[in-house]
Amino acid sequence: MKRRDFITNTTAASTLIGLGGLSLSSCSNLGKKQITILHTNDVHSHIDTFPSSHSKFPNLGGIARRATLVEQIRNENPNTLLFDAGDIFQGTPYFNFYGGELEFKLMSKLKYDASTIGNHDFDNGINGLLAQMPHATFEMISANYDFSNTVMDGYVKPYKIYMVDGVKIGVYGLGIELDGLVTKKLYKETKYLNPYEIALDTEKQLKEEEQCDLIVCLSHLGYDYKNPERPCDTRLAQQTYHTDLIIGGHTHTFLDKPDVRTNQNGNSVLVNQVGCFGINLGRIDFYFDTDKNASANGVSITV
Template identity: 80%
Template sequence: MKRRDFIKHTTATSALVGLGGLGLNSCSGFNNTHITILHTNDVHSHIDPFPTSHSRYANLGGVARRASLVQSIRAENPNTLLFDAGDIFQGTPYFNFYGGELEFKLMSKLKYDAATIGNHDFDNGVDGLLAQVPHAKFELLSANYDFSNTVMDGFVKPYKIYMLNDIKIGVYGIGIKLDGLVTKRLYKETKYLSPFEIALDTERVLKEEENCDLVICLSHLGYDYENPERPSDTQLAQQTQYTSLIIGGHTHTFLDKPDVRINKKGDAVLVNQVGAYGINLGRIDFYFDGKKNSKANGVSISV
């Protein structure tokens, strides 16, 4: 969806998906609380729009345009959260020169709520990542990267809980295996833990112990692979019990609307990814009834 069309027709979305075993139908009766989730992934240090001469993404993207779009959506619905699914760094001279400082400062200006960590966010090593942490006024979330023996210990949380209009939202991060993607000298003693095992344990904590009404995963595993042995978002969705939305990254997959998968309980899980380079903004709208049952829909908006 183009940005101008979105502004004119903000209700244009994919089919309404019932979560928690609910069916596919209208949102009648689900108007008690409306939560909007906005998201990006694999922005790769693209601060400016693509030039008009670009063969594929002419005049698309740019942080300033994204900021304007996010501001308009927040004005429409104050109950809005903004997330990123990793690979914030690497891809333009801005990263080469500033080392990620500009990216984190601009995300903070846009008031991102949280981001997970992608493999390219280690490109200046854990020391380089730590150097940028003071510029991040948002949470870094990763449940399956153990930083306890590195300088990043204590600066990354497994999950974060947000309260919006009496809806308790638990958000956790999951990262891809670093070995083979990142040089050992860069990630040093960072330990990679099983993403599925950790995700299932974290979502259980968020649902059963923290009593969250909505559980969201920020994933940098990748959308889907031909090799079934490579962990992916589609596989994760099918193994979960409590996660309602997986916001993905890594594979630069352009989805016009969220993919719907069925979890172990037979409930719908939305899996979404909006390509790369900041040319799209993902939007997912959740509607809760008086008993906090929810329905959701989503769309990818060109910036």
């Protein structure tokens, strides 16, 4: 993209951030092509809608309602991708009884395109994760987990490229450090690589070698931490050069609208996370003109 103008809004508020003085009203006229990216994170095996008596999320969530919403959006715009930022497993008896099989089968029914791997996705061990892979029709993406000495070798890709309506979209994944979060015997010989270094290498490859028009990171690092030494999405965004959107997880952060950070090239990067348990569905609409200049409109939808 030669220019990135990002508009982020919710039903309650909107924010205009642009390098070229793009007006809010001109958004509909800018793009000849619209790419919609939908996303979830930290669903944690929540299949059913929360009961009406629930103290925090009464009558919210549920994969059936998410499926209906996703179908409506796909009917509105067939050029739609659906991603998850990890921690698919652990949180309800569904996982205890079925070990992740139901979660993967339902995500496949919803036609997820890809997910990255969260720390809780190792809760039945790396062999338990492998056992569920036949039920996943979507890609499992992680660039900074090295599985070469494990049974998961060959089942996880560092990135995936999607061609949608002539727009080339590169998607890569990043996972949190497992040591201290996950027992060693569960992740075994999985190697954790520095996410910042891997992100810079991967986005450069996607931009310069693969010639991607849009670059997305599926991150399970966490949104933001007080400790500056701990990798997180906000600092990742500021260190990158080519990443346009970071879809986050792990910290269960409910953002009212996508956060906008500035990267090393002085361009805007969207950082979004939609809480947990399937309560919300994130939606980012990218609009491309004939020169592949882009704007983006972001919203969090309550399911």
